[in-house]
Amino acid sequence: MANRVVITNGRVLDPSIGLDEVSNIYIMGGRVASIKASASDDSPLEEGAPGLDVIDATGKLVVPGLVDIHTHLREPGYEYKETVSTGAGAAAAGGFTTILCMANTLPVNDNQSVTRYILKQAESAAVRVLPIGAVSLGLKGKTITEMGELKEAGCVAFSDDGMPVKDAGLMRRALEYSAGVGKAIITHAEEPELVRDGVMNEGPVSTRLGLPGIPNVAEDSMIARDIQLAELTGGRLHVAHVSTRGGVDLIRAAQARGVKVTAEVAPHHITLTDSRVIGYDTNAKMNPPLRRDGDIEALIEGLNDGTIGSIATDHAPHSVIEKDVEFACAANGIIGLETAFSLVYGLVLDGRLSLERMVEAMTISPAKAIGLECGSIRVGAAADITIIDLGAEWTVEADSIRSRSKNTPYIGVTMKGRVQQTIVGGKTVFTAS
Amino acid sequence: MPLTNKDMLGIEDLSPEEMELIFDTAESFKEVSAREIKKVPTLRGRTIINLFYEPSTRTRTSFEIAAKRMSADAINISVSTSSAVKGETLKDTARNLEAMKPDCIVVRHASAGTPEMLAKYLNCTVINAGDGAHEHPSQALLDIMTVREKKGRIEGLKVAIIGDIMHSRVARSNIVGFSRLGAEVVVTGPRTLIPVGIEELGCTVAPNTVTAIKDADVIMMLRIQLERQGDSFLPSLREYATLWGLDEEKLKYASDDVIILHPGPINRGVEISSGVADGEYSLILEQVTNGVAIRMALFYLLLGGTRESSA
Numbered sequence: 044m045a046n047r048v049v050i051t052n053g054r055v056l057d058p059s060i061g062l063d064e065v066s067n068i069y070i071m072g073g074r075v076a077s078i079k080a081s082a083s084d085d086s087p088l089e090e091g092a093p094g095l096d097v098i099d100a101t102g103k104l105v106v107p108g109l110v111d112i113h114t115h116l117r118e119p120g121y122e123y124k125e126t127v128s129t130g131a132g133a134a135a136a137g138g139f140t141t142i143l144c145m146a147n148t149l150p151v152n153d154n155q156s157v158t159r160y161i162l163k164q165a166e167s168a169a170v171r172v173l174p175i176g177a178v179s180l181g182l183k184g185k186t187i188t189e190m191g192e193l194k195e196a197g198c199v200a201f202s203d204d205g206m207p208v209k210d211a212g213l214m215r216r217a218l219e220y221s222a223g224v225g226k227a228i229i230t231h232a233e234e235p236e237l238v239r240d241g242v243m244n245e246g247p248v249s250t251r252l253g254l255p256g257i258p259n260v261a262e263d264s265m266i267a268r269d270i271q272l273a274e275l276t277g278g279r280l281h282v283a284h285v286s287t288r289g290g291v292d293l294i295r296a297a298q299a300r301g302v303k304v305t306a307e308v309a310p311h312h313i314t315l316t317d318s319r320v321i322g323y324d325t326n327a328k329m330n331p332p333l334r335r336d337g338d339i340e341a342l343i344e345g346l347n348d349g350t351i352g353s354i355a356t357d358h359a360p361h362s363v364i365e366k367d368v369e370f371a372c373a374a375n376g377i378i379g380l381e382t383a384f385s386l387v388y389g390l391v392l393d394g395r396l397s398l399e400r401m402v403e404a405m406t407i408s409p410a411k412a413i414g415l416e417c418g419s420i421r422v423g424a425a426a427d428i429t430i431i432d433l434g435a436e437w438t439v440e441a442d443s444i445r446s447r448s449k450n451t452p453y454i455g456v457t458m459k460g461r462v463q464q465t466i467v468g469g470k471t472v473f474t475a476s
Numbered sequence: 477m478p479l480t481n482k483d484m485l486g487i488e489d490l491s492p493e494e495m496e497l498i499f500d501t502a503e504s505f506k507e508v509s510a511r512e513i514k515k516v517p518t519l520r521g522r523t524i525i526n527l528f529y530e531p532s533t534r535t536r537t538s539f540e541i542a543a544k545r546m547s548a549d550a551i552n553i554s555v556s557t558s559s560a561v562k563g564e565t566l567k568d569t570a571r572n573l574e575a576m577k578p579d580c581i582v583v584r585h586a587s588a589g590t591p592e593m594l595a596k597y598l599n600c601t602v603i604n605a606g607d608g609a610h611e612h613p614s615q616a617l618l619d620i621m622t623v624r625e626k627k628g629r630i631e632g633l634k635v636a637i638i639g640d641i642m643h644s645r646v647a648r649s650n651i652v653g654f655s656r657l658g659a660e661v662v663v664t665g666p667r668t669l670i671p672v673g674i675e676e677l678g679c680t681v682a683p684n685t686v687t688a689i690k691d692a693d694v695i696m697m698l699r700i701q702l703e704r705q706g707d708s709f710l711p712s713l714r715e716y717a718t719l720w721g722l723d724e725e726k727l728k729y730a731s732d733d734v735i736i737l738h739p740g741p742i743n744r745g746v747e748i749s750s751g752v753a754d755g756e757y758s759l760i761l762e763q764v765t766n767g768v769a770i771r772m773a774l775f776y777l778l779l780g781g782t783r784e785s786s787a
Contacts, residue, residue, distance in 0.1 A: 247673025251488075253588035253610030253645060256672070323589030367565035369558050369587035371608070 053100025058403035059419035070426040073468035108140025108427030113355035120149025125360040131168035133446040135473035137380040138462035140427035146177040147205040153177035158196040169472040202229035218278025227279040237261035244317040244332040263289035282306040286331035288341035295350040305412040307353040310386040325373035326452040353409035360448030388460035426469040435461040486611035501773035519548035542771035570597035616649035631658030639698030664688035723749040
């Protein structure tokens, strides 16, 4: 590996330092050494010089490596769905350089040994993988985990994601305790008694299909509870995969009165509605479920005004044995790492979101929400950089998906904007073929 | 080509013309069941599998009799566990069934959408015999046929459907079918059992039983599942019977020549009083007879050979 790399003539867009200019990025020892506007950069590039790699990014978009704070990598325990290695490979192909993995593995990441195991697997992975520890032992919602030790081992946040923390008293203690540890709690907000046997959004479509519905209020009421608890405790709350208009309104109001709450939205929740379930495609089954147009509108509005700071994929790999079954029995979730950028870029092309805001929501904003050092290419930062060809069109095909699972409703869909090259610590980990 | 689709998954997929064709065909097959030798050779050599993932006596028997009166070989497979529980994909299930070379599979499943999912993998015809709370097309067809016989028309009739609309596939199929043929459909029941957006299927929601059945030409009483009580949909069956049950008193508000349908089996004294169930307006037994004729018609139209030869 060359010690020195220069990425030339790309449109460098980094909201963390307010940069949007055609620039050359100089990388030395895996870190950003300097950024110079290409027009006025007269440093000799030493083309062909030993130890210098030149990456020509003319006509391309160059952004800080994307950050995904919500993935499921399934290892340990469900390696047939995904591993740290295959998930990280999918992340690299999607332009992500740092991904966080949720704790609902087998065994659950609720103790140091599991955290260390994941980090051991991550050593050889294509991108940076940071574990999220469980809030409660075994995700059972009874006893809080040893958050101090988990942090010590490398956990960067805590979440029982996949399961709501049903017990309000436990959630209160978790927010208090984690505040002391200095880490955020990520809530999977869902009131189970309002979900019951629901398998899709409750509305005219669920009525027509005869499928039990999940009302928006199942999510709204739990977001409201957790906001109140964050307010009471001073704990840091991050709301995972917001899918409802009511949720956006609650978070906006809480932020306005100073509650430490941040939020994320998944690409599928702003690109598909519950009518995608017609035909009973289990790749349209996820939790929270696909909602309606009015929710999408509110979510995009929330993204634009910063209420929803981050975009996170909720990458949830499942094999055919969980998905190619009766709709009611099928597992929730879809893979998302490899389509995230292009899906959200579709909203930019439609004029519903600015490119700058999009990049912010996929880089510095999620990094700040969790308290991570990544998401920026300021001088001195690790050289985690993604190069994107905004003009390239591509079609999602099952065979070219790098994730071990293929559960996505976007197979066959043609998208615009494709990740060209992904660089972690100055080293290229993915190049589009 | 008599019917557009190879499968019969729901009334949703049928045009009014297709429904009329099915009724006319069923009328002609009704005569077969009245003969001493109740059999025609039309589907000799064809294999029909009744694949029931949910217990059913009435519907399965009706399909079986219909198949046998058409001279098809009918095989019943009762399955007590879903594919998911067995660790099998629906594609595996479909491939296994296809290997038996059936011409038609009649599927009943507790999970909405399963017949449609299987039909995607199967080359043979799939008939939905009831899937979760989604559709039960042959039931709606026999209901509409019974009304059509009695009233001579569907257009302009007021049809009241009363009870557990939320969990009822019979209600959904009938709302779509009756409204598509020009009837005015009104539904009512406890608010807990009226699903959001049901109007979009082609009906209005009445606030109470009397409003719903006022001047109704047809009243369809849905079976109330006794276990719904435990899930807080209903405080008690006693109150349900008082507010939503059909008795002679409420029946006075209906049109003079009202007819009453019930998909069966009935809970006497709950959704329908014995007096009404056994009374002159009740067509509950005609429904059962027409059920066989409708299913013979479906087999004929879907398997009768016309479709292949014109394809």
